[in-house]
Amino acid sequence: xxxxxxxxxxxxxxxxxxxxxxxxxxxxxxxxxxxxxxxxxxxxxxxxxxxxxxxxxxxxxxxxxxxxxxxxxxxxxxxxxxxxxxxxxxxxxxxxxxxxxxxxxxxxxxxxxxxxxxxxxxxxxxxxxxxxxxxxxxxxxxxxxxxxxxxxxxxxxxxxxx
Amino acid sequence: xxxxxxxxxxxxxxxxxxxxxxxxxxxxxxxxxxxxxxxxxxxxxxxxxxxxxxxxxxxxxxxxxxxxxxxxxxxxxxxxxxxxxxxxxxxxxxxxxxxxxxxxxxxxxxxxxxxxxxxxxxxxxxxxxxxxxxxxxxxxxxxxxxxxxxxxxxxxxxxxxxxxxxxxxxxxxxxxxxxxxxxxxxxxxxxxxxxxxxxxxxxxxxxx
Numbered sequence: 001x002x003x004x005x006x007x008x009x010x011x012x013x014x015x016x017x018x019x020x021x022x023x024x025x026x027x028x029x030x031x032x033x034x035x036x037x038x039x040x041x042x043x044x045x046x047x048x049x050x051x052x053x054x055x056x057x058x059x060x061x062x063x064x065x066x067x068x069x070x071x072x073x074x075x076x077x078x079x080x081x082x083x084x085x086x087x088x089x090x091x092x093x094x095x096x097x098x099x100x101x102x103x104x105x106x107x108x109x110x111x112x113x114x115x116x117x118x119x120x121x122x123x124x125x126x127x128x129x130x131x132x133x134x135x136x137x138x139x140x141x142x143x144x145x146x147x148x149x150x151x152x153x154x155x156x157x158x159x160x161x162x
Numbered sequence: 163x164x165x166x167x168x169x170x171x172x173x174x175x176x177x178x179x180x181x182x183x184x185x186x187x188x189x190x191x192x193x194x195x196x197x198x199x200x201x202x203x204x205x206x207x208x209x210x211x212x213x214x215x216x217x218x219x220x221x222x223x224x225x226x227x228x229x230x231x232x233x234x235x236x237x238x239x240x241x242x243x244x245x246x247x248x249x250x251x252x253x254x255x256x257x258x259x260x261x262x263x264x265x266x267x268x269x270x271x272x273x274x275x276x277x278x279x280x281x282x283x284x285x286x287x288x289x290x291x292x293x294x295x296x297x298x299x300x301x302x303x304x305x306x307x308x309x310x311x312x313x314x315x316x317x318x319x320x321x322x323x324x325x326x327x328x329x330x331x332x333x334x335x336x337x338x339x340x341x342x343x344x345x346x347x348x349x350x351x352x353x354x355x356x357x358x359x360x361x362x363x364x365x366x367x368x369x370x
Contacts, residue, residue: 128288
């Protein structure tokens with residue numbers, strides 16, 4: 001009889017955790033693949049406003065990014081607290097926009113140069129003044145296709161918090 | 163020496179290592195924003211070229227001052243009313259004869275715009291206005307055009323302009339030879355011509 005008793009004894013066997021690493025690795029690989037690393041390190045504050053008349057932007061290859069905003073806290077000692085322009089990975093003068101755009105355009109493949117689009121990533125709290133100066137520079141550089149990059153959402157939320 | 167089997171490596175901490183990496187990637191991931199309001203800057207004009215005269219009634223003047231307040235056609239206005247006012251202006255169709263607008267449904271007020279082709283919205287902002295307000299105003303004005311285009315598209319083709327445009331943008335690249343694609347493109351251009359987006363962002367005045 002004891003032969004059969006053996007099976008009945010004991011509680012539920014513990015759930016095997018041997019496959020846990022596999023599950024976690026799967027998640028890990030998903031995130032590693034899905035992550036897009038930022039090209040530029042952000043030196044300025046850059047939280048984008050929301051809008052609902054947005055279009056999907058062009059291919060990343062055709063985009064030139066220009067960031068406008070206050071320098072982030074660790075750079076305020078050097079660059080002050082008023083709005084500045086960040087081109088690539090450094091804070092620059094407004095008059096450098098012209099050269100920057102042209103350099104970026106020349107670096108593009110020939111067939112994309114005409115379709116170049118300037119993506120203006122402007123901080124919510126920035127003043128419009130700097131943006132206007134940048135636009136003047138862009139006109140000068142013949143970079144006329146621009147986009148005010150903004151997240152999808154109700155634009156009224158931008159104003160409510162005041 | 164006794165013969166011993168090599169001890170198995172303990173894989174119990176594998177999960178911890180993987181978790182650590184996972185959390186690192188979760189934290190460092192920033193999702194890039196890839197949407198925005200598309201706009202086109204005007205070409206730089208020579209100083210000595212005199213711009214063609216535009217009738218005062220064909221300009222819809224929107225001013226934003228440094229305290230983020232709106233002045234529309236010399237009247238203060240709440241932001242929520244802006245789209246409706248812009249729609250009324252663009253769709254007015256007050257012109258006579260050839261200058262008129264057969265598809266407009268506005269009030270045909272002779273003091274307002276002649277037709278959508280001529281109607282220009284001029285947005286002038288103070289340098290001290292904040293960007294989020296500016297983008298909201300721009301958004302509302304762009305929305306006015308979307309509203310009108312949607313209406314025209316629904317009347318003509320039974321589909322909103324927005325959905326036509328999304329379809330057009332998401333057309334697979336390998337199938338762009340198909341006749342439907344060209345047809346859709348043509349329809350979109352027809353609607354765009356009915357209500358062309360004429361949004362001028364003039365250089366701001368320093369004084370506000």
